[in-house]
Amino acid sequence: MLIAKDIMTTGVHTVPQDMEIKDLAKLFVERKVNAMPVVDDAGELIGIVSQTDLVEQDTPLHIPTVISLFDWVIYLESPKKFIEEVRKVTARKVGEICSREILTCTPETPVSSVASMMVDNKAHLVPVIENEKMVGVIARLDIIRSMGD
Numbered sequence: 001m002l003i004a005k006d007i008m009t010t011g012v013h014t015v016p017q018d019m020e021i022k023d024l025a026k027l028f029v030e031r032k033v034n035a036m037p038v039v040d041d042a043g044e045l046i047g048i049v050s051q052t053d054l055v056e057q058d059t060p061l062h063i064p065t066v067i068s069l070f071d072w073v074i075y076l077e078s079p080k081k082f083i084e085e086v087r088k089v090t091a092r093k094v095g096e097i098c099s100r101e102i103l104t105c106t107p108e109t110p111v112s113s114v115a116s117m118m119v120d121n122k123a124h125l126v127p128v129i130e131n132e133k134m135v136g137v138i139a140r141l142d143i144i145r146s147m148g149d
Helices: 021-031 051-057 079-089 111-121 140-147
Strands: 035-039 045-050 066-069 072-075 125-130 133-139
Touching: 021 035, 021 051, 035 125, 035 133, 045 051, 045 125, 111 125, 111 140, 133 140
Parallel strands: none
Antiparallel strands: 035 045, 066 072, 125 133
16 A cells, blocks of 8 residues: 655745745746645745635635625625635735645555545645654645556
């Protein structure tokens, strides 16, 4: 059975949280990757940014539906979701659009478990963590490559 360390990529491209969005777009094109880990000033993993995050930033803002009843305004959708959309659309730095909910695995995690995590959570990239340090990443393409072995 294949495990994470058998297929992970160790030459990990990371991006700083204060990188400009336009520079991130150039990196995605240059490096030909779909997602990259985001690190803070100390080099610690704080999130994952994907091409999807970048594309979502360029989508039109969806104004929530409301009902006005007497002097009340009732939101039919979550105002919290709208606030998050506004934050992403107006973002200028990577740290403002990256996902901070990071799925991780260990070098010993079975590849089938990593694949399930990716599918269940629509994840593009799973960092491989050992002794609290990122030692590699697994992208969808790494899993696809392992199917041919």
